[in-house]
Amino acid sequence: MNWSGRLKRAKSIDQQFDRLVANLVRHGLFSSPFDMDEFLSRFQRWRGRAIRLEPMPVGGSADGLPYGMLISAAGVDVVFYMPGSTPLHREHIIAHELGHLLFDHASDLAAADLQRVLFPDLDPETVERALKRASYTTRKEREAEAFASAFLRRARYGDRAPAPNNAVTDVHSRIESAWGQGGRRGR
Incomplete structure (x- = not known):
């Protein structure tokens, strides 16, 4: 289900x-108290599609890799996360x-990231040619980050979730604009 079109009707991004x-x-996907495994079980049934969580198989340095990665395959969506998180x-x-899934974002993972995580023994140029992918757009990442924040705010506080602090969001946006996004790419 693609919810990108539904975003335009609200007044603010939050x-x-x-x-x-x-x-x-x-839709009854959140349990009380919140439990991510239970949510994922309900989410899978609701979508009619499996989700598998996997630590990224980083056999060495994780420098430059995103913290997470989504790969949709036949019948299953695999969410990779950085081990040790x-x-x-x-x-x-x-x-x-999950935000990327809900917004039906095309998988634009950098071939170099995929190569390092999934095919460490293959030549990077071979993987690049096979995948022909680009990096995530800023809009996609902001949508996924905003969704993750709203999701976790609800998971932690339920109906008592505090309103997002727009002043903090504005300062964060200005810092990001001035300094750019350093560190890890993507997430």
């Missing part, structure tokens, strides 16, 4: 994603990748 999460709640960070990574 309202847009809060509405999407409220829709997931209405804290439980809260792991949930954020999963929620971010």
